[in-house]
Amino acid sequence: MKVGIIGGGSVGLLSGSYLANDHEVTVYVRRAEQKTMINDYGLVLDQCSESIRVNALLVNEMVSEDLLIVCVKQQHIDNILPIIQQTNYHTPVIFLQNGMGHIDKLHRTGQPIMVGTVEHGALRRDNITVQHTGEGIIRLAALYTSDSPLRELTSKLNQPAFPFVFSADWKxxxxxxxxxxxxxxxxxxxxxxxxxxxxxxxxxxxxxxxxxxxxxxxxxxxxxxxxxxxxxxxxxxxxxxxxxxxxxxxxxxxxxxxxxxxxxxxxxxxxxxxxxxxxxxxxxxxxxxxxx
Ligand SMILES: NC(=O)C1=CN([C@@H]2O[C@H](COP(=O)(O)OP(=O)(O)OC[C@H]3O[C@@H](n4cnc5c(N)ncnc54)[C@H](OP(=O)(O)O)[C@@H]3O)[C@@H](O)[C@H]2O)C=CC1
Ligand SMILES: CC(C)(CO)C(=O)C(=O)O
Missing domain, CATH: 1.10.1040.10 (N-(1-d-carboxylethyl)-l-norvaline Dehydrogenase; domain 2)
Structure with a gap:
């Protein structure tokens, strides 16, 4: 799948590093400096010696993706929603924020939406390097939409080293x-x-x-x-x-x-x-x- 990750912070870089094993990953960032560094050097996951090749674009350069994963913090969701609204109506979007502040805002997007919880620990060291400080799983659940295609999507993302698990009850x-x-x-x-x-x-x-x-x-x-x-x-x-x-x-x-x-x-x-x-x-x- 073509997976677009919005936000090149701790969770964005960690998810991008693992998902690049099976998918074509593009990380959407807001700083030109980070875009250049990711494109030039790839991502560095602390425990791997080789860098991981992914693409990087600025968030306002979004191209068509099969899936978007939003990894910005709650306080930046309002800046991201208008960008998502301009993308393909059928592209599923996953939101991985802690807390509940974003939920009431998500009905504004027309796309199929999933929310998720991250049980990993992640720490970005610099623009391209991330440390996996606690191993866990990512749980996903469908929001306001029918479960089955999103259940299948969850299993496409799942991998032994970076598990994704489907939950039936988002709340x-x-x-x-x-x-x-x-x-x-x-x-x-x-x-x-x-x-x-x-x-x-x-x-x-x-x-x-x-x-x-x-x-x-x-x-x-x-x-x-x-x-x-x-x-x-x-x-x-x-x-x-x-x-x-x-x-x-x-x-x-x-x-x-x-x-x-x-x-x-x-x-x-x-x-x-x-x-x-x-x-x-x-x-x-x-x-x-x-x-x-
Ligand atoms: N880190 C962790 O271990 C865990 C985090 N979480 C949750 O995951 C979510 C993300 O956290 P985390 O990754 O730690 O946060 P970070 O602060 O590390 O990363 C957030 C990223 O979002 C980017 N960003 C902000 N606004 C925009 C924008 N308009 N366009 C593009 N990128 C933007 C920031 O860019 P810039 O670099 O330019 O500032 C930054 O890289 C939070 O809700 C957090 O609570 C949940 C469990 C564990
Ligand atoms: C699980 C925990 C507490 C891990 O540090 C977390 O979600 C966070 O830091 O936001």
């Missing part, structure tokens, strides 16, 4: 990931720690457990099962710098509104610790001058 899939992100992302960002510290430091573990309980209540999930899965992800990604901590370290806005903010919107019970954490991240963003 449950996103909510399960949301719960994990409401616990891990803001705490690691506030305390400037790698994911593993949330179990190694007993005070952080208590905070994580309290946030997990509030999120499980808000999302109608069983606390024990939720806490087990949060701990499992922390162990699997213990050396990972969460995407929210990366944003804070690099003085960029975070995805807090689409993650914790969304949970506060839908919760019918008070979730005071979650609200405290939300305001704490907003306070850091404000201190850094990220709002006008």
């Amino acid at each position: 449950q899939m996103l909510h399960e990931k949301l719960l994990i992100n409401t616990v891990i992302n803001p705490l690691t960002a506030l305390f400037d720690v790698a994911n593993g510290q949330l179990l190694e430091n007993s005070y952080l573990q208590q905070l994580a457990s309290v946030l997990c309980r509030e999120a499980a209540t808000a999302l109608n999930m069983d606390f024990n099962a939720a806490w087990d899965s949060v701990q499992q992800v922390i162990r699997n990604t213990k050396k990972n710098v969460s995407s929210m901590l990366k944003d804070i370290r690099e003085d960029r806005g975070t995805e807090i509104d689409s993650i914790t903010g969304y949970l506060m919107q839908i919760s019918t019970n008070p979730i005071p610790n979650t609200e405290f954490i939300y305001r704490s991240i907003k306070a850091i963003e404000t201190k850094k001058g990220l709002y006008p």
Whole structure:
């Protein structure tokens, strides 16, 4: 398949590196410098000695693709949607963002849409190099559309070294990931720690457990099962710098509104610790001058 990946960041470069094994990959970027480097040198996946040949184009140079995979952050989705709307009406589009902020916007696109959750850890080192910091899977589910062609698409993407799995229920899939992100992302960002510290430091573990309980209540999930899965992800990604901590370290806005903010919107019970954490991240963003 001709696969277009929009966004040459951590998840975009990681996905491009693996999908290039079986598909003709083009990475759509917004900086001419990154386009030139990818076309000249290919992608470098930390554990491989040879570079991986893929094409790169600027996002406004989009050509016809069999599939588009959107790997920008929540805060950049609004810039990408008009570009997608101009592409072939039949081209399926996969959105891989954490959080739920994008969901209500996606009905505006006419194409068949899938949403996905990334359970890998990925860290872009430079314009062409990405480190696979935690091995996981990508789950995909169809949104507002019939399942079967997209189920087949998922199996075309699947490969042993980089698995894709189809989920029947997009909301449950996103909510399960949301719960994990409401616990891990803001705490690691506030305390400037790698994911593993949330179990190694007993005070952080208590905070994580309290946030997990509030999120499980808000999302109608069983606390024990939720806490087990949060701990499992922390162990699997213990050396990972969460995407929210990366944003804070690099003085960029975070995805807090689409993650914790969304949970506060839908919760019918008070979730005071979650609200405290939300305001704490907003306070850091404000201190850094990220709002006008
Ligand atoms: N990294 C991880 O381990 C994980 C990430 N995720 C989720 O995946 C999503 C992507 O995260 P991640 O890859 O880490 O983010 P990054 O910040 O590493 O990458 C985002 C990329 O989007 C590019 N971009 C932004 N706007 C545009 C635009 N208009 N046109 C083209 N490209 C654009 C940025 O370009 P530029 O380089 O020029 O800034 C950047 O390369 C997020 O929702 C995140 O929460 C989920 C699980 C794990
Ligand atoms: C699973 C986790 C927490 C891995 O770091 C993630 O999704 C992120 O960093 O955004």
